[in-house]
Structures are given as C-alpha cells and as structure tokens.
Amino acid sequence: MSSPAAAASAHDHGHEENKFQIFVQIAMLLAVITGIEIITVYLPFASWLLIWTLVIFSAVKFLFVIFIFMHLRWDKPFCTILFFIGLFLGGGTMWALLKLFGAAASFPLSSVVK
Amino acid sequence: MRWPILSAKSTALRAKTAIALAGAALLPGCSWIRAFDLNGHQSTIDVEGPVARTQTNLFYVTCWVTLVLFIIVGAVLAYAMVRFRAKTEADEHAVPPPQGHGNPLVEVGLISGAVLALVIIAVPTVKGIFYTYDVPEVQKGEAYQVTATGYQWWFKFEYPAEQIAGHGALTTGNELVIPAGRPIHINLRSMDVMHSFWVPKLAGKVDMIPNRANLLWLEAEHPGYYWGQCAEFCGESHAVMRFRVIALAPSEFNAWLNSQMAPARDAHPGAQPATAEATAQFASVRSFGQNETGATGAFEVSPLDAWRRKQLPDSNEDPALIARGRELFSEKTCSTCHTIRGNPSAVGIVGPELTHVGSRSSIAGGLLDNTPEQLRRWIHNPEAVKPGNKMWVTGYVPNHITLSAGDEVCLVSYLESLK
Amino acid sequence: MSSISAADIDHHHDPSTSTGIPNKKLLMWTFLASDCMFFGCLISTHLIYRLHPPPGVPAARQIFSIELTSFSTFILLMSSLMMALAVNAIQKGNLRSLRASILTTVLFGSIFLGCQVYEFHNFVYEKHLTITNSILGTTFFTLTGTHGTHVAVGVLWLVLMYIRSFKPAGAEAAKGTWLLFSFAHLVVFAATLILTGYVVLGVARAGQADGFNLKMIGTYAGAQYPALIATLIGFLGLRWFALPRGEVDFDQRNAVDVEMMGLYWHFVDIVWIVIFTAVYLLEYIS
Amino acid sequence: MADALAKTGFLGKEEHAPTKTFVLWRPTAKTGLMSWLTTVDHKRIGFLYGISALFFFLVGGVEALLIRIQLMVPNNHFLTAQQYNEMFTMHATTMIFLAVMPLSAAFFNFIMPLQIGARDVAFPRLNAFSFWVFLVGAIILNIGWFIHDGAPNGGWFGYTPLTTKLYSPNHAIDMWVMGLQLLGVASIAASLNFIVTIINLRAPGMTMMRLPVFTWMTLVTAFLIVLSFPAITIALVELMMDRLFGTNFFEVSGGGMPILWTHLFWVFGHPEVYILILPAMGIISEILPTFARKPLFGYPIVVFSGASIGFLGFGVWSHHMFTTGMGTMGTAAFSLTTMVIAVPTGVKIFNWIGTLWGGHISMRTPMCFALGFIWMFMIGGFSGVMHAAAPADAEQHNSYFVVAHFHYVLIGGSLFALLAGIHYWFPLMFGRKVSEFWGKLSFWLVFIGFNVTFFPMHFLGLNGMPRRTFTYDSNMGWGTGNFVATMGAFLLGIGVGTYFVVMVYTFFKGEKVAKDPWDARTLEWGLPAPPPEYNYLVIPTVHARDDWWYEKHHRSEVAAERAVHAKEDAAHGGIHMPFQSIYPFIAGVGILVGAVGIAVVDADPGPGLVGRKLATCLVGFAILLVASLLWSLEGNDGYHIHPEGEVEGDGHGH
Ligand code: HEA
Ligand code: HEA
Ligand code: CUA
Numbered sequence A: 001m002s003s004p005a006a007a008a009s010a011h012d013h014g015h016e017e018n019k020f021q022i023f024v025q026i027a028m029l030l031a032v033i034t035g036i037e038i039i040t041v042y043l044p045f046a047s048w049l050l051i052w053t054l055v056i057f058s059a060v061k062f063l064f065v066i067f068i069f070m071h072l073r074w075d076k077p078f079c080t081i082l083f084f085i086g087l088f089l090g091g092g093t094m095w096a097l098l099k100l101f102g103a104a105a106s107f108p109l110s111s112v113v114k
Numbered sequence B: 001m002r003w004p005i006l007s008a009k010s011t012a013l014r015a016k017t018a019i020a021l022a023g024a025a026l027l028p029g030c031s032w033i034r035a036f037d038l039n040g041h042q043s044t045i046d047v048e049g050p051v052a053r054t055q056t057n058l059f060y061v062t063c064w065v066t067l068v069l070f071i072i073v074g075a076v077l078a079y080a081m082v083r084f085r086a087k088t089e090a091d092e093h094a095v096p097p098p099q100g101h102g103n104p105l106v107e108v109g110l111i112s113g114a115v116l117a118l119v120i121i122a123v124p125t126v127k128g129i130f131y132t133y134d135v136p137e138v139q140k141g142e143a144y145q146v147t148a149t150g151y152q153w154w155f156k157f158e159y160p161a162e163q164i165a166g167h168g169a170l171t172t173g174n175e176l177v178i179p180a181g182r183p184i185h186i187n188l189r190s191m192d193v194m195h196s197f198w199v200p201k202l203a204g205k206v207d208m209i210p211n212r213a214n215l216l217w218l219e220a221e222h223p224g225y226y227w228g229q230c231a232e233f234c235g236e237s238h239a240v241m242r243f244r245v246i247a248l249a250p251s252e253f254n255a256w257l258n259s260q261m262a263p264a265r266d267a268h269p270g271a272q273p274a275t276a277e278a279t280a281q282f283a284s285v286r287s288f289g290q291n292e293t294g295a296t297g298a299f300e301v302s303p304l305d306a307w308r309r310k311q312l313p314d315s316n317e318d319p320a321l322i323a324r325g326r327e328l329f330s331e332k333t334c335s336t337c338h339t340i341r342g343n344p345s346a347v348g349i350v351g352p353e354l355t356h357v358g359s360r361s362s363i364a365g366g367l368l369d370n371t372p373e374q375l376r377r378w379i380h381n382p383e384a385v386k387p388g389n390k391m392w393v394t395g396y397v398p399n400h401i402t403l404s405a406g407d408e409v410c411l412v413s414y415l416e417s418l419k
Numbered sequence C: 001m002s003s004i005s006a007a008d009i010d011h012h013h014d015p016s017t018s019t020g021i022p023n024k025k026l027l028m029w030t031f032l033a034s035d036c037m038f039f040g041c042l043i044s045t046h047l048i049y050r051l052h053p054p055p056g057v058p059a060a061r062q063i064f065s066i067e068l069t070s071f072s073t074f075i076l077l078m079s080s081l082m083m084a085l086a087v088n089a090i091q092k093g094n095l096r097s098l099r100a101s102i103l104t105t106v107l108f109g110s111i112f113l114g115c116q117v118y119e120f121h122n123f124v125y126e127k128h129l130t131i132t133n134s135i136l137g138t139t140f141f142t143l144t145g146t147h148g149t150h151v152a153v154g155v156l157w158l159v160l161m162y163i164r165s166f167k168p169a170g171a172e173a174a175k176g177t178w179l180l181f182s183f184a185h186l187v188v189f190a191a192t193l194i195l196t197g198y199v200v201l202g203v204a205r206a207g208q209a210d211g212f213n214l215k216m217i218g219t220y221a222g223a224q225y226p227a228l229i230a231t232l233i234g235f236l237g238l239r240w241f242a243l244p245r246g247e248v249d250f251d252q253r254n255a256v257d258v259e260m261m262g263l264y265w266h267f268v269d270i271v272w273i274v275i276f277t278a279v280y281l282l283e284y285i286s
Numbered sequence D: 001m002a003d004a005l006a007k008t009g010f011l012g013k014e015e016h017a018p019t020k021t022f023v024l025w026r027p028t029a030k031t032g033l034m035s036w037l038t039t040v041d042h043k044r045i046g047f048l049y050g051i052s053a054l055f056f057f058l059v060g061g062v063e064a065l066l067i068r069i070q071l072m073v074p075n076n077h078f079l080t081a082q083q084y085n086e087m088f089t090m091h092a093t094t095m096i097f098l099a100v101m102p103l104s105a106a107f108f109n110f111i112m113p114l115q116i117g118a119r120d121v122a123f124p125r126l127n128a129f130s131f132w133v134f135l136v137g138a139i140i141l142n143i144g145w146f147i148h149d150g151a152p153n154g155g156w157f158g159y160t161p162l163t164t165k166l167y168s169p170n171h172a173i174d175m176w177v178m179g180l181q182l183l184g185v186a187s188i189a190a191s192l193n194f195i196v197t198i199i200n201l202r203a204p205g206m207t208m209m210r211l212p213v214f215t216w217m218t219l220v221t222a223f224l225i226v227l228s229f230p231a232i233t234i235a236l237v238e239l240m241m242d243r244l245f246g247t248n249f250f251e252v253s254g255g256g257m258p259i260l261w262t263h264l265f266w267v268f269g270h271p272e273v274y275i276l277i278l279p280a281m282g283i284i285s286e287i288l289p290t291f292a293r294k295p296l297f298g299y300p301i302v303v304f305s306g307a308s309i310g311f312l313g314f315g316v317w318s319h320h321m322f323t324t325g326m327g328t329m330g331t332a333a334f335s336l337t338t339m340v341i342a343v344p345t346g347v348k349i350f351n352w353i354g355t356l357w358g359g360h361i362s363m364r365t366p367m368c369f370a371l372g373f374i375w376m377f378m379i380g381g382f383s384g385v386m387h388a389a390a391p392a393d394a395e396q397h398n399s400y401f402v403v404a405h406f407h408y409v410l411i412g413g414s415l416f417a418l419l420a421g422i423h424y425w426f427p428l429m430f431g432r433k434v435s436e437f438w439g440k441l442s443f444w445l446v447f448i449g450f451n452v453t454f455f456p457m458h459f460l461g462l463n464g465m466p467r468r469t470f471t472y473d474s475n476m477g478w479g480t481g482n483f484v485a486t487m488g489a490f491l492l493g494i495g496v497g498t499y500f501v502v503m504v505y506t507f508f509k510g511e512k513v514a515k516d517p518w519d520a521r522t523l524e525w526g527l528p529a530p531p532p533e534y535n536y537l538v539i540p541t542v543h544a545r546d547d548w549w550y551e552k553h554h555r556s557e558v559a560a561e562r563a564v565h566a567k568e569d570a571a572h573g574g575i576h577m578p579f580q581s582i583y584p585f586i587a588g589v590g591i592l593v594g595a596v597g598i599a600v601v602d603a604d605p606g607p608g609l610v611g612r613k614l615a616t617c618l619v620g621f622a623i624l625l626v627a628s629l630l631w632s633l634e635g636n637d638g639y640h641i642h643p644e645g646e647v648e649g650d651g652h653g654h
C-alpha cells in the first residue's frame, strides 16, 4: 500500500521490557490456578459455591491468556473490542441457551413423565 | 352461511376485519374484498373460544397500531415524494438544495413515538402470553384432560380420565370430541417427527415435539364442529395431516363417552336393525385424485348434525358382509396395525384405533369424508390418497396386501358398522 | 510491505494499514471472535445434555480420569508459554530461539494429542463409552474431538512455520529445490511425529499391562524394532534438514505470521481452559 | 467489463517478479477462461458473484412459479407431494443462500473497496477462494435435481428429526447439509476479508464516521455472518454426525432433543435475515441522497441503528419458536426483545424520509425501486411486529401470514434494493445506462406483480391456510386468494423477465454514459467507468463524508493535492498489484470432490477402510491439501505497474 494512512498516530515504544519473565510468571500462575481448581472440586462446600469458584478461576485464566500471552494488553484496544464482541455474543448465546433449557418447560419427556 | 352458530356474529366481525385489513389493502374494487371473507373453516378471525379470542384481539391491537403508524408515516412519505419531486429535467440540474445533515430533536421525538406504540402492543402481549399458556388457576379444577399424539400423518387422542379395563385409556383417532364450555388441557406428544396441533377457531397452535412435554389449552364456547390441521412441516403428506374437533354439550359428551367406552358393536346376523338414516356430507375432499373443485362449502345440514347422525348405525347394513369383513380384517393383516376392542385379533397399535371408526365423520387423518365410497377408496389404495402414508409403506407394500372388489365391500361394511 | 527494512520494524504498528494493526492479525482476531460462537454452541450442546441426562447414561465421573486430564491441561498451558516465547523470539529476530520454541510447542501439542488418543482409546475399549452408545459419548467425543482437531491443525501449522523458517534467501528459493526440500522436510516431520506417537503409546500400553520396567521395555523393543529404527532415522533426518545452509528468508518481518499462528494456538488453549472446567471438573462436584 | 479489463495493459514485470518453478507459475492471462479462473481482482470476483446470483435467482424464481402453479386451484395435481416439498425447500435455500446473499456479496466485492479508496481487498486470493467455495456449495445443493435421490426436501430450516437418517434415509438431506456447510465456509471467509478490508484499507482521511453507509452496512453484515454462521455450522455438524456416524444429538431413543436443532438453527437464522436486509438498507442509503441531492439525514444515527439492529438480532431468535412451548418467561422475553428491534429499524425509515424532505428528487429508475423498497419494507416490517406479539403469532405461525411477511421484507425489502443497486451502479460497472422507459416499466410490473402475489397471502394466512402444503380443499375459502396470488406471480415473472432482458440488452448495446451520470456523492463515482484494474491511480485523500461531492465543489484544491501524491507514489515504484493465482480454484475443486464423496456417494457395505465413499473423500482432501500448500508456498507477492493516465478528479463531472 502506498500511502501511510494513519501517519499521525502516535508510536508507542514504551514496552520494550523483556516479556520473557512475564510470560514465565504467568505460565506458573496458570499452572497453580489449575492445581487449585482440581483441589476445589473435592472440597465439601455447597455445589453452587464450587461451581462459581470454578467459573471465576477459569475466567481468570482465560483473561490472563488473552491479555498476556495473546498480547491484548499491549495491542491496540481495537483488537480487544473485536474479540470481546465475539466473546460476549458467544457467551450470551450460551447463557441464554442454558437458561432456556434449564426452564421446566424444556425438560425432556423422560424426566417429566415417570 | 347456513349455520346458525356463525351467522349471528360473523357480520360484525367481518365488518371489523374489513376495516382493519382492507383499509391497508388499497384494493381496487369490492369484488376483491369478497375474496377475503375471513370466515373459512379455519379462520383465525372468526373465533369461537376464549384462547383464540385473546389471540385475535391482540392481533387487532397490533393491526390497528401498525395501521395508524402506516398511515402517518406513509402520509409523510407520500407528501415528501410529491412535494419535493423535481418536476422537470432542468429542475434536476438546478442548484442543489441546502445540504442539511439532520436534526437530533426530530430523531428523539420519533424514537419516543415508536417506543410508545410498542408499549401499547407489549402490554396486552405479555398479558396474553400468561393467559394463553395454561388453564387459568381458577379453572384448573374443572379442566378436562386429553393427550394428543402426532404421527406421520395422523393424530391419536387419548382420554386418560376414561380408563377401560384391559385396554388403558379410551383412544380415538383424528377426531377429538370435547365437552363445550369447559377448559380442555391437552398434552401434546409426538412419536416421530415434529408436528403442530392447530384448531384455528379454538386456539393458536402449539408444536408436538419428540422428547418434549408440551401442552395447550382451549375451550369451545358452544357445541360445534371445528377443522384442524397439522401446522409444522412433517414430511411428505404434511399437507393432508388434518383432524377435527367436535365440541358437545356436557350431557351429550357423556353419552358419547359411554358409547365409545363400549367395545365395538357386533352387528351379527339377527341383531337389532338400526333405526335412523344417516347420510351426511362433510365437505372434505370429495374426489381426491381428479382435479375437481371438491365440495361446495354449503352443507345440507350443519356439520355438527351430520356428525351426530353418524353416531347411529345405518339401517340398511348387511350383517353377512359385515361378518365377512370382520374375518378379512384379520386375514389381510389389518389387525396387526389397528386395534378394535371386541375383536380379539385386532390389537395393533401402529395405526389409528378403529373400535368406533364408523362413528367418525372423517377418515385418513381428517382428509376424507367417512362415506362408504371414500372408505373404499382409502383401503383400496391409500398411497393414491395420501402419498407416503405408513399404512401403505409399512403395511400394504411389504405385506403384499391386495384387496379384491368384494373384499373391499365387506371391509367397508364392517368398518362402517363400527359405531 | 517489502519496502520496509527489517531493522525498523515496529511490531505494534503497521503503517500500511489504517489502524496500524497488521491485516493478518486483524484477520485472526476476527476469526477467533467467530470461533467463540462456534465453541460456545458446541459447549452449550454438551452442557444442555448434561443438564438433562436421559435415563441410563453412564456417570461421567466413573469414566473420566482426572489425573490424565490434569496432566494434559498442564502440558497445553506450557505449550502456550512456549508459543508466547516463540513470538517474542522472532520479534527480536532470534531465529534459533524461535525454532527451539516452535519445536517445544509442537512437542507439547503432540503430547496433548497423544493423551487424547490414549483417553479416547481407553474410554471406548475399557469404559465402553462410544460416540454412538450414549448421548454422553456423542457430545463428549464431538466436543473434545473438535478441540483436538483444532490442536492438530495448530501442530500442522507450527510444523509448516518451522519448515518455512529454513527458506533460503535470494535466488536460491527460486530454483525449485526449495519446493522439493520443504515437501520432503514436511513428510519426514510428519512421519517422525506419527512414529514417535506410535512408539510412545505402544510403550504406555505395554507398561499398563505388565508394569513399567526394563524387561517390559526390552520386550517391546525386541518386538517393535523396525518402528524404533524408523523413528531414529526420522530424527536423524530432521537434524539433517535443520543443518545451517546460509542466509534464510525469515526474520522480524515474518513476526506477524508467527504471531497470527500464536493467537490461534493460545485460543485453542483457552478453549481447553473452558472445556477442562465445564466438561471435566464440573462432573466431580457432588 | 471484460473489454475494459483487457485494455488495462500489463505494463511490465519488475524485479519483484521472481522466476518461479512450474508449479508455482504465476498466471498472467487477462482475457479468456484462465483469466477468470485465476482472477484475484475484487471487481471481477464481484462480477462472478453477481452473475451466479442472478442465475440462481432465476432458478429460484422458476421454482416459485411451479409452487404457484400447483397452488393455483384446490386439489391440484401438477406436482406430487414430494416434488412440491423439494420445490419450496430448494426455492428458499436458493433464494436466500444462492441469490440474495451472493448478490449482496457482489456489491460488497465490487463497490465496497471503491468506496473506501482501496486498490483491492485485504486478502485477494482468499477472496477468490470464497467465491469458488460458494460455487461448490451451490453445485452440491443442486445435484439432487439430476440424481435419483432427488433434491433436498426438509424445508429451509430442516427441522430434526425429520431430517435425520430415520425419516429422510436417502442422500437428499446430506446434500443440503453439505451444501450449507460449504456456503457457511465461503461466507465466513469472505466476511473476514471484508472486515479487515474496511477496517484497515481505508484511504487516508476516510475515518469510520466518513464511511459511506453502504460500506458501514457491509461491515455490520460481515460481522453478522462471522458471528452467526458458526451456530448453523455446529448444528449441521451435529446433524451430519447423526446421519453419517449414528450419534445421538437428535436421536430421541438415545436421549437426544430435536428442539436443540431448532434453537441452534434460529440462533443463526434470525441474524441471517438481517444479513439479507442490511446490505439492502445500505444501498438505499446511497441511492436516496444521490437522487434527492442532499446528504443522508442523520448519518451517525443511521449507522448506529444499523449496528444496533445487527447486535439486537442475536437476542431474538426464539421468536421463530413461539409455538414450541418455551414457557411464559422465555416467550415473553423474546417477544419483547423482538419488538425492540422495530425501533432502530423505524429510525432508518424516518431518516430516509428526512433525506427526501427538502430535496430535489429526481425519479430515476433506481430511485423508483428505492422508494418502492421503503413502502414495501414498511408493510413487511409491520407484519413482523404483528408476529412479535407471541399470542397472536400462535395463530399466524406457519401460516401464509408468515409467508406474506417474509416475502414483503425479502422481496419488497432485500430484492427491491438489490435491483435498485444494479440500476444505480450499472453505469459505473459497465459504462452504460439502462433506458429510463424500460427501467421504469420493469419496476412497475415487478411492483404490481409483487403486491398482487403477496398481499392476498395475508388474508390466506388469517383464514387459516398453513404454509408448506402441496394441496388444499376447495371448501376452505382459500381458492380465490391463491388464484389471485398465482396470477400475480406470473405478472411478477414477466416483470422480472423484462428486467433481465433490459439488463442484458443494456450490457451489450445500452447507451454509453460519461462517468458519474447521476451526479452522485461517494468516492467510487470519481473513477472512470468501468474502473481500471488498479482502481485508483492515486489513492485519494478524503476530506468529507460525501467525498466525491466535496471534490466536485473543491476542484482546484483536490487536484493540487493529488498531483503531489502522484509524485510520491511514482517514487515508490508504481502501483502494486497482487499476482493472479490458480490455487483458490484448485482448492475449490478439491472441496467439490470431497463434498461429493461425503454427500452423494454411497457408503460401501463391506468392511475395511477402503471404499468408494472414503476414497472419494480422500482424493478431494488430497487435492485441497496440495492446493493449499502450494498456495502458501507461492506467497502473496505481486508486481508493479506504471499506468499512464490522467490523474482523476481534475476536470470531469457532469
Ligand atoms: C429480510 C428479512 C427479514 C426482516 C428484515 C425481518 C424483520 C422482522 N421480522 Fe421477520 N422473518 C423473516 C425475514 C425477515 N424479517 C423470514 C424469512 C421469516 C420466516 C422464516 C421461516 O419461518 O421460514 C420471518 C419470520 C418472522 C417471525 C416468526 C413468525 C413465525 O414463524 O411465527 C417473527 C416473529 O416475531 C418476525 C418478526 C420480525 C420483526 C419484528 C422484524 C423487524 O425487524 C421489522 C422492523 C420494521 C418495522 C417495524 C417497519 C418500520 C418501522 C417504523 C415505521 C417505525 C415504527 C414502528 C413501530 C413502532 C412498530 N419475523
Ligand atoms: C429472498 C428470498 C425469496 C424470494 C426472492 C422469493 C420469491 C418468491 N417466492 Fe418465496 N420463499 C422464500 C424466500 C423467497 N421467495 C422462503 C424463505 C420461503 C419459505 C420456504 C420454506 O417454507 O421452507 C418461501 C416460500 C414461498 C412460498 C410458500 C411455499 C409453501 O409454504 O408451501 C411461496 C408460495 O407462493 C413463494 C412464492 C414466491 C414467489 C412467487 C416469488 C417471486 O418473487 C419469484 C419471482 C421470480 C420469477 C417469477 C422468476 C424469474 C422470471 C423468469 C425466469 C422469466 C420467465 C417467467 C415468466 C415468463 C413467467 N415462496
Ligand atoms: Cu404433522 Cu405436519
């Protein structure tokens, strides 16, 4: 392409620190969280509590990977927005489907009629 | 219109409909409007039950609101089209008009207007959803329970309240008889693919879905004869998967129940000859197979009365033919698919129960009138009447069932005698 | 892009695009947004059927092996780390480090796939859970199998990128030898991977049957020596392909290609994070 | 156009065109079959999309006419039940996936890069690949007509379990599944490309809020495609697994819930209908300002409402399932979200009227279609709102009332706008213009025929006529309405026929026009007609929203600026053009072979892995693999050209 389009946009060179350390640390953190998750399922708490704990843990892992490993933290916010549109709609659809199928009206016949 | 039931209300309704709909139609000439008398057998406008009425009234609300919007917006649009039109070639090349970019105030105003219009629709919608979903709490006690099951391409109706020793619930096919003036709670089931239960004059449709426990409620305000049809595409003969609903006054309904609970009538030689004469016309497919226009829509008697007559045995039935027919029913393996209580060999459950098939006004999934000719046409070659039907595909073809003309006469006599 | 010299590459701003985000990166992010919906629907299917298991469905707890799954989850996380390091390396122009990281990623990805093959084999033949005999099998195998396919595609991509990093610079590339060379490299790589998997899984199965000890390994080696030799030859071949042959046409300018591949790989990883929780761990909550 | 492209010389290979081995040979044909098979030019690809779409529109139209003939009188025996079911399934699938969507894609391809001042899309070879895969999908869908199994017949939303092996044992549904799957791949690939192009390849100064509305709607549509097709992909994969491998997704005896298909389909299905209408709305938003000679009223709001329609479109899918017994809460929720969509849509209508207000409207043919669009879409939208009232929909669902609704939005909406678009951009694409008389005649025939066909269907629906029925009784009161509709359909057919004949005539013999015959407003009109291969000699610098309009009123400044940029460009070594490539096409061939293997070839009964089915699939897969490998090896480089031409924008106009 011939002419620079957004020539005016500010260059941002402020992050040239070595990411090696960060990556290794995050990987360790992820491993630890995974370990905790595995222990969590055996804890004697109410299942809703455990489920939510697991959901939060995996969400945290998820965010670490996309923001650090996948560089979103350092990239243009546009990438984040783009991905979150998909994430939001995908997640929302999942949520709505589970809600709909969780409602009594959607129970399969076998679990309604004994 | 010769039916007393309809004529009273339908004029008012027709007027209302004509205004609401034809108003938007911009139809040239009145002859068109006549084409849209919305009072056919499956009219969703000319309704006769509280559920359908709620739905239709809501339709009127949406119709009026959008009609008003259409007139307003349309008027502005039409005005703009006429007023700002460049009249001549030269006009088109004149100095461009002011290059205005919009006006936020106008936008906000219009958006609020649209939201308001939607609120007018939304309120009755939500109310309607809750009302039409299940029998209202106060009426739950008096609701009558029925189970309807869809098959490719016919309906089975069961009455769980009416248990018959050794047989389970009372079962009929393709004609649902219900008490009028009483809420009916219908459990909807499907044994193969998706179907949908729809009697437009009584209630909107609800789907019959495999592995799902759907329900529907409806009420017929007064005794009557109603047309229904499967409303979810379910394969080759979806179009001809039809049924009827007959609403009876409570006492008549009980009498009907009693006669249906009994095993099949045994018209053995020497039995009491029947009394009343029953010839009725049901205005279904008169002559499927030729490109005829079918029945006229006018009835010699009201369909309900015709149905009533059908309950009585024919006076000139021939016990010998009937007895032979009964034998043939087993010989030709009909009995492996159909149940006839009172005929010990006929215990099949693949096809509709035929214990009282003679008392029904229609056969083959509401497709044909239950007359001897039509019945004969059906058993002669079901495929020609209802393409792909299971009686043909899984019965006649693999079992090589062929019926001679004589067989057919006997079978028809037998089946017609089952009142 | 060809007019930009390697030295002044800025990995966060591509001046030839309106937003400064390289086209390929944008493409990948959009694709991943789409893939969210893809896996969202697939995971929903599984969960919906777990919500209402039909009578007679085997208990997932009795079938799953949390040890194996935890191990492969860990491996996949580590592969993500290696992938991140690979991107880091090429952005600095460090080709050696790039290749090492890619190879490690391939290794970890293959271990993950090996675990999955083992898991499937185990479920089907020992736990009698097949894709047809219950809805659990249907949704489980379809979901994890689809994920596994994504991993496999990722491994293939990594291998291709690794091979690409040997493309000779300048006129050498045009001679057609490079085409043959890269084809051969790919074939050897694929064969070696498959052979290694075969050997490792074979040892694992034998060990499971007779216990892990030298004797077992000896017996296995005796019976399977052609495979072992072939594997060895494969590794030697790979070493040969990787011998230095002068200037290569692969540097910082290719960082965006590696980064795009990395995004894909990490995404496959986060999908597994979700699957690990939603499909496996939840089953263990009583 | 072919001529024009041929004229554009291939002005020299430079140091950038390395000698290649024979497999990586770079095709250079600019005319003839090879040039079309290897093209990566977005305009040529757009043309290919357009031609295929129009062809399939005729196919779908003929299917529609057969439907109408069957329904003309009660108890008709023109078609058998099975043929009728094939007919409406293929009619809908063809119209939606093979006519309207690709016709929109034709405009995306042809017009969008021109509107943003780009030389091509971001990934030209991927773009070609999308087209070939689309064509393969279309072929797979239609093979059924020519083989024993027959065409797909499960309805366009293919509800399970009717479409499972148990109830549809032959290959007809396999073809449907495979065909749609491929169309999904094609659409997603194309959309990813468009998204990157719009976001990254804008000319300097072309900020997002200066994008022409059509380009904006392209962007929103591309997002809808990218985010909704995965849902149907999953549904189709599950169905395919059930059919091929005996899994239990929709198999009731194994615990499957067929209703799941319904949800997954409509999670895709509703966004899909907005995929069909948003490009149309974009086209309308270009035509109205041009012919009213005024900027679009409330540009930011029109853009924003388009985006919110797209977004909300993901939250309403269950309004197609009001009768599936979702329970009161679910039904109410979806009922309300559906109504909400009427607001942003209404906003668009209001703004279009606002655009007309105070303008100088010239009633040219494109404008007639555009105004027809507003009227017809409004009617269709209003019946949509009637459906949104769930209890009322219980009576309307699966009746002809729905058929009326969606033809009003699909034909009165999408199709009218696309026909308008063809008229509007014809002079730019081919340098010729359709005669006003014949254009208007075809408009009125289509307009009247359309209303006569579909208006009566509202009444048929209210009178209880269910859709997808191959026959009906004469005593139901549906005879007249159906007869009128059939007559209307023939009138419509004559209208469409006229339209086509006129277009073909104009293509070869039509009146030649100078560039910008409509005195239009957006960037693409500054190009010579037809545009050269490289589009812009000098990448324009954008100063305003309707940039061409701005340019026409600021000639001297723009010319001066452009001359400077031209010099800079020349210093950079001329115009970069991507090489043509055969591999997208070969990859398509591989996919075709593989898909035939999966969908059409019978599985051999015998044991063992090697069978005809598997073999065919493997051959296809191998071709695909080799093609994509060579594709990636040949690289995405290109060559440079130095066309000698005048710098545009100085001294043209009307
Ligand atoms: C181009 C395609 C398109 C478009 C744009 C729409 C637009 C809309 N559709 Fe339609 N729809 C289809 C294509 C489309 N539809 C198809 C193909 C089917 C059938 C699928 C099948 O079963 O085969 C269908 C079916 C369908 C149903 C299911 C019916 C059923 O099967 O029972 C419903 C239910 O809610 C619905 C609703 C709507 C609504 C509310 C809109 C809204 O977006 C409309 C909004 C527009 C307006 C309202 C008009 C302009 C607005 C104003 C002037 C402002 C003021 C207005 C108000 C405040 C009301 N549609
Ligand atoms: C964009 C989408 C689109 C378009 C453009 C059309 C266009 C038309 N449609 Fe279609 N239709 C659908 C989408 C579309 N339809 C969908 C989604 C369904 C639901 C299917 C389902 O239930 O699964 C449907 C269903 C459907 C039905 C209901 C079938 C049923 O439920 O049983 C009917 C019935 O009349 C119909 C009619 C028509 C007609 C007459 C046209 C006309 O506009 C066609 C106009 C074109 C021509 C007429 C052909 C071109 C002209 C020539 C080739 C010249 C030669 C002709 C002559 C000389 C006469 N359509
Ligand atoms: Cu049953 Cu349609």
Ligand SMILES: [Cu+2]
Pocket (backbone or CB within 6 Å): D269, D270, D273, D317, D319, D320
């Ligand atoms: Cu919809």
